Amino acid sequence: MREITYAQAINEALIQNLEKDERVFLMGEDIGRYGGIFQVTAGLLDKFGPERIIDTPISESGFVGAAIGAAMTGMRPVVEIMFIDFTTCAMDMIVNQMAKIHYMFGGRGKVPMVLRINIGAGRGAAAQHSQSFHAFFMHIPGLIVVTPSTPYDAKGLMNTAILDENPVIFVEHKKLYATKGPVPEEYYTIPFGKADIKRPGRDITIVATHAMVGRSLNVCEEFSKEGIEIEVVDPRTLQPLDKESILESVKKTGRLIVADEGPVTCGVSSEISALVAEEAIEYLQAPILRVGSPYTPVPFSPPLEKIYIPDEEDVKETVNKMKDYL
Amino acid sequence: MMKESEFPNRTVEIRAVPAARRRAEREGIDLSLVEGSGPGGIILEKDIEHFRITQGAVEGTLVTEKIHASSLARKLAEKRGVPLETVEGTGTRGRIMMGDVIKAVEKPVVPSEEKAIFGQTIPMTQMRKVIARRMAQSAFTAPHIYFFNDVEMDKLNQFREEMLPDFEKQFNLRISINDLFIKAVALTIREFPVLNAMVKGEEIYVMPDINVGLAVAMEEGLIVPAIPQADQLGLERIAQMRSDLVDRAKKGKLKLEEIERGTFTISSLAQYDITFFTAILNPPQSGILTIGKTCDHLALKGSQVIVKKVARFGLSVDHRIVDGAVAASFLQSLKNRLENPTVTFVHL
Numbered sequence: 142m143r144e145i146t147y148a149q150a151i152n153e154a155l156i157q158n159l160e161k162d163e164r165v166f167l168m169g170e171d172i173g174r175y176g177g178i179f180q181v182t183a184g185l186l187d188k189f190g191p192e193r194i195i196d197t198p199i200s201e202s203g204f205v206g207a208a209i210g211a212a213m214t215g216m217r218p219v220v221e222i223m224f225i226d227f228t229t230c231a232m233d234m235i236v237n238q239m240a241k242i243h244y245m246f247g248g249r250g251k252v253p254m255v256l257r258i259n260i261g262a263g264r265g266a267a268a269q270h271s272q273s274f275h276a277f278f279m280h281i282p283g284l285i286v287v288t289p290s291t292p293y294d295a296k297g298l299m300n301t302a303i304l305d306e307n308p309v310i311f312v313e314h315k316k317l318y319a320t321k322g323p324v325p326e327e328y329y330t331i332p333f334g335k336a337d338i339k340r341p342g343r344d345i346t347i348v349a350t351h352a353m354v355g356r357s358l359n360v361c362e363e364f365s366k367e368g369i370e371i372e373v374v375d376p377r378t379l380q381p382l383d384k385e386s387i388l389e390s391v392k393k394t395g396r397l398i399v400a401d402e403g404p405v406t407c408g409v410s411s412e413i414s415a416l417v418a419e420e421a422i423e424y425l426q427a428p429i430l431r432v433g434s435p436y437t438p439v440p441f442s443p444p445l446e447k448i449y450i451p452d453e454e455d456v457k458e459t460v461n462k463m464k465d466y467l
Numbered sequence: 468m469m470k471e472s473e474f475p476n477r478t479v480e481i482r483a484v485p486a487a488r489r490r491a492e493r494e495g496i497d498l499s500l501v502e503g504s505g506p507g508g509i510i511l512e513k514d515i516e517h518f519r520i521t522q523g524a525v526e527g528t529l530v531t532e533k534i535h536a537s538s539l540a541r542k543l544a545e546k547r548g549v550p551l552e553t554v555e556g557t558g559t560r561g562r563i564m565m566g567d568v569i570k571a572v573e574k575p576v577v578p579s580e581e582k583a584i585f586g587q588t589i590p591m592t593q594m595r596k597v598i599a600r601r602m603a604q605s606a607f608t609a610p611h612i613y614f615f616n617d618v619e620m621d622k623l624n625q626f627r628e629e630m631l632p633d634f635e636k637q638f639n640l641r642i643s644i645n646d647l648f649i650k651a652v653a654l655t656i657r658e659f660p661v662l663n664a665m666v667k668g669e670e671i672y673v674m675p676d677i678n679v680g681l682a683v684a685m686e687e688g689l690i691v692p693a694i695p696q697a698d699q700l701g702l703e704r705i706a707q708m709r710s711d712l713v714d715r716a717k718k719g720k721l722k723l724e725e726i727e728r729g730t731f732t733i734s735s736l737a738q739y740d741i742t743f744f745t746a747i748l749n750p751p752q753s754g755i756l757t758i759g760k761t762c763d764h765l766a767l768k769g770s771q772v773i774v775k776k777v778a779r780f781g782l783s784v785d786h787r788i789v790d791g792a793v794a795a796s797f798l799q800s801l802k803n804r805l806e807n808p809t810v811t812f813v814h815l
Contacts, residue, residue: 423485423488423489424486424489425484425485426486426487426511426512427484427505428484465505465506
């Protein structure tokens with residue numbers, strides 16, 4: 142199969158949806174002429190024109206609100222916010238409007254829109270452009286939270302997101318945009334709430350999201366040589382969360398590591414750890430361990446930022462800790 | 468509101484992962500007897516598995532770590548030289564407290580007047596509890612069958628006596644008749660691997676090494692240290708190890724591993740006036756050899772009446788995996804070895 146990047150895979154999904162459904166349109170800062178901060182919407186303005194690819198002023202609250210209104214009246218907006226950090230400017234729209242309308246109108250209104258954001262440190266972009274607080278959206282009832290880790294998943298999940306009748310927070314990862322992987326040219330969808338076993342194993346389960354999936358997979362081979370087989374489970378969507386697959390894997394291996402790039406404090410990994418502690422504690426052969434960012438703002442200094450980012454070394458160290466329980 | 472002192476006492480000192488706790492509960496295993504191999508001694512599920520497989524060898528779980536005792540009690544016991552396994556615990560679940568050790572020091576365990584013991588309830592020591600549980604487990608899970616034969620001891624005794632001076636000179640060791648038994652048994656097991664096996668679920672696991680245990684009787688109970696790979700060791704090494712192990716067994720200084728490694732047991736009552744006896748298998752082993760006293764038997768040699776020294780050997784086997792014919796052949800083969808010591812022990 143041909144290989145394209147994560148950014149190209151999302152771009153391709155957007156094109157296919159723009160072509161097949163005239164209700165679909167895009168909004169965001171610099172998504173038109175500039176092609177989006179990470180070039181995810183590159184070329185779309187020329188292809189679909191300024192009526193459907195709309196560059197907005199710098200007002201997250203304004204254009205997210207506009208998209209919510211458009212969605213309620215039958216459109217399918219896909220909105221880009223440059224960095225997850227800027228969603229804070231639109232929090233009222235996201236948390237109080239987008240997530241609540243369907244519920245508060247007794248099901249007689251719906252908001253079928255996609256809000257594209259990205260997380261991840263490692264680009265020297267400092268504390269206001271590098272955060273990974275996607276766990277926040279997992280905390281808000283009424284939102285679907287999607288976290289693709291590969292180009293294949295990114296395209297399939299974007300297609301599902303645009304089809305879905307509910308608001309979707311589509312969380313991309315900056316460091317993944319340039320990674321390549323096999324992606325079918327044709328249109329396909331990946332169901333929400335269905336985890337993907339990225340690597341089967343029997344000794345340790347790593348539930349990993351986003352870039353942590355690849356980082357975890359990179360260390361698996363090394364441990365495999367020692368006879369330790371790690372299973373990597375990628376939930377793909379945090380809301381809805383595929384509890385069954387996670388629990389099934391932990392019941393098999395008895396050991397759980399959760400790797401998510403957000404801060405571990407009240408993070409995605411906290412939620413998944415708690416789930417396992419509540420529903421499968423009697424299967425645990427070891428304490429649950431977490432890999433994530435430290436509880437501090439993302440540093441600007443490149444050496445400090447490197448230490449801050451949970452990487453292969455951190456995964457390795459955590460697996461080594463767990464090895465004592467094997 | 469309850470005062471804190473009224474809260475039920477919790478046994479916090481046992482650290483085990485949840486999966487190990489679940490397994491122990493399901494299988495009725497006392498976690499306080501299990502040695503943990505995880506970080507900081509935490510008990511892992513595989514330790515339960517290991518315990519189940521090897522608890523057989525731990526006839527007397529003498530290792531102090533496994534005895535429930537407060538750290539103050541432990542320290543005091545060590546200082547006063549009181550073996551903890553002889554102390555009766557009065558704490559929660561029989562935990563030995565400092566007061567118990569003090570009591571034990573003040574009141575040495577001299578069987579006072581006889582009348583004191585009749586009609587009394589005596590709590591079991593840790594060691595007795597382990598023995599009780601293991602013997603019951605063995606008797607009720609492994610169907611035992613028993614075999615006996617008479618072994619002529621004249622040549623073996625003579626062989627030993629001839630070796631004694633040389634051995635003392637060369638190795639400064641006094642070889643015991645038991646050393647010869649250990650070696651001969653180990654060699655015979657090589658021919659009959661199923662006597663070095665154990666039942667594992669629905670499989671028969673033949674253990675890799677032939678480690679022959681020798682039952683050592685002590686006041687508090689029985690303990691079986693084992694000579695590793697006895698089939699491959701020379702007699703001098705066997706004698707050396709046997710004397711060291713028996714010595715330390717009597718002092719309660721054995722390492723758990725020295726007990727756990729046994730794959731076959733020899734139990735001798737040759738020093739008693741006992742003609743023969745049966746034994747309960749030392750789980751999970753499949754065979755145990757018993758040796759009675761040596762008696763004089765009259766026999767005919769041509770037309771002359773002569774006296775032969777004869778000992779009666781017994782073999783108990785786990786009938787789940789050892790059949791009568793195999794057990795009989797084993798005893799027969801062992802007899803041949805012991806009755807022809809030069810063939811058996813020379814050039815080894």
